[in-house]
Amino acid sequence: MQRRTFLIAAVTALSIGGPVLAADADYLSMPWDKVVEAAKGQSGVTFYTWWGEEFWRDAGKDFEARYGIPVRVIVGDRAANIGKVVAESSQAQGTIDVLHVGGVEVKSLLDAKALYGPLKGIIPDSDKLDPKLFAIQEGFAHKGYLVPVYRNQVGILYDPQKVPNPPQSWAEFTAWLDANPGQFAFNDPSKGGSGQAFVQTVLLNILGNPEKYAGDTEMDKAKVADWGQVWSWLNANESKFTITASNNDSIDRVNQGEVAMAAAWDDDTSIALAKGTLFKRAKLYIPSMGLPGGGDTLGIPANAPNKAAALLFISYLTEAETQKKLNAVLGSYLARTDVAGESALLPEEQRQKNGVAWLPGPYKKYYIEQFVSQVLQQ
Amino acid sequence: MTALALPRPAAGLPRLSLGVFLTALAAILLLLWTGVPLLMAVLWSLVDPDKPWSYPDFLPPSLSLAQWKYVFTYSSIGRAVATSFTIAPLATLLAFVLSLPTAYALGRYRFAGKETLKLLILLPIVMPGMVIALFLSRAFDMLGLSQSLFGLVLGHTLLGMPFMLRILATAFEAIPQDLIDAARNLGAGWPALVRRVLVPMVLPGLFAGAIFTFIASLEEFNLTFVIGTPTFETIPTVLFGYLGYHFVRTNAAVVSIILMVPSIVLLFIAERYLKTEYLSSAFGKL
Secondary structure: OHHHHHHHHHHHHHHHOOOOOOOOOOHHHOOHHHHHHHHHOOOOEEEEEOOOHHHHHHHHHHHHHHHOOOEEEEEOOHHHHHHHHHHHOOOOOOOOOEEEEOHHHHHHHHHOOOEOOOOOOOOOOHHHEOOOOOOEEOOEEOOOOOEEEEEEEEEEEEOOOOOOOOOOOHHHHHHHHHHOOOOEEEEOHHHOHHHHHHHHHHHHHHHOOHHHHOOOOOOOHHHHHHHHHHHHHHHHHHHHEEEEOOHHHHHHHHHOOOOOEEEEEHHHHHHHHHHOOOOOOOEEEOOOOOEEEEEEEEEOEOOOOOHHHHHHHHHHHOOHHHHHHHHHHHOOEEOEOOOOOOOOOOOHHHHHHHEEOOOOHHHHHHHHHHHHHHHHOO | OOOOOOOOOOOOOOOOOHHHHHHHHHHHHHHHHHHHHHHHHHHHHOEOOOOOOOOOOOOOOOEOOHHHHHHHHHOOHHHHHHHHHHHHHHHHHHHHHHHHHHHHHHHHOOOOOHHHHHHHHOHHHHOOHHHHHHHHHHHHHHOOOOOOHHHHHHHHHHHHHHHHHHHHHHHHHOOOHHHHHHHHHOOOOHHHHHHHHHHHHHHHHHHHHHHHHHHHHHHOOHHHHHHHOOOOOOHHHHHHHHHOOOOOHHHHHHHHHHHHHHHHHHHHHHHHHHHHHHHHHHOOOO
């Protein structure tokens, strides 16, 4: 009988869910020196990420050397990290202090009300971090709950031996594609951001008028009524493209000589060059037809056990010197706008001139779904 | 004129029959199917970062252990191996103890709903791992089992039990009733029956179930990640990051080899042991 009562209680509690937050000191309204003081009294920082371990682990050691606060870096699977945060969101205290967040996960975290903040204005030098990324990440508005840690940009990776003069405008690109069928690769947009970036570029170059989507938080069906033209164009030209399985698969196809050009992230390209999985002569550029870029962020779960230490670690990661190291090790561009990185594959001038913003989240989600159903599954 | 006669094959030498040819062909294809990816993984794990392996090079232009050094430097693989090899044997033992009565009932008795129960047992294998992990984690949290070694052993046991249960049940089911009756007619009581008949007959099944449960535990990611990390890291929680969204071929090659080795060794042991035991069972060594 007791066992049965216990089981019923357990199942009922499971179904209730919802966040149960422990009472916490109000670090968001505390002077920064008090936050630092409180951080030094906390047991450590547990940081969940999904890549870049060589940088995060070294940064963790440097942080511990400076503040005496140990950092534990867990390199998990990107989706599993978010799954864990959401699974723990009903507990008074979770196990994660700082979370590395990619654009795809922003909506899940906001919907689950799983974040602590907003952090804009709390982290010192907030005003020196990319203001766009501090408000919107890959089309999803996060209202300053997520702190930019690096920027990245999609470009076109190419083999200069095969393509001495890569195309710039949309007209030049389509002419090149006609002359070199199968020699351009981009990944299935449901499997990675560089493919999403290319589909958006096709969409905006065919339809124009990117301003009409700006600021929308819900999809306006009237604004997507003409998107059928884009799917028709892609279907008609599908045989001229090589569609790959992931961001890195596209880079690999260039390395293997299967294609001459591919849509690729700048930091993925840097890592491939450093690891010996891409020939050293490879080049990356942002064509004048435009490609979107953005960046990734750091957040603190609402039930993080060591929030003061988490704030201090994020502050450390956004310091100018740490940002320069990040740029040197990972190749991702700095989130700070007041310091330049020396290891960027793409010059800042090209980023400013040809880099474009992502469409708002609901439109981005829609074009990914539509590409899969209207092009891949046709 | 003397007719030329082809020499006849010496008696006792095997002639190349279609069966032998097809077997050899299958063996070669199997070797290529499993051997080539393994060879490629080994080669990619040895690529020198300063001298990329690119088209048109057939082989890496230079070999280096830099990729191995990288994985061992920037992951907690050593600690994870120790944790995995602590949890897996404990989970296997617990799965055996918990499965034994149910497996015996499923194998030796007839009762209503038996087939449905057999199907239900397989549910944890059929459902997506993360879905199970998310729901189980809530129960584990409430019971205070998250972030504990006992909780992880219990979780791995639950996920490994379908293998142990089904295989053990089949092993019990396969024991001929005649053997049990004969043992009883010869005066064997329950202890002798268990020791001389049941245990030797189910031993191959038990061994197979143990191997599957052990490997399932070694490769379990989702539940361990949700309820075990950051306190405990196992081989998959440390290594799956290298195989996911930011897949880098060289690191992934190193990781794949590390993940593959324990499974291959265990399967070879199982294959060798199972063959012997099945033969002894089949040919009446009992």
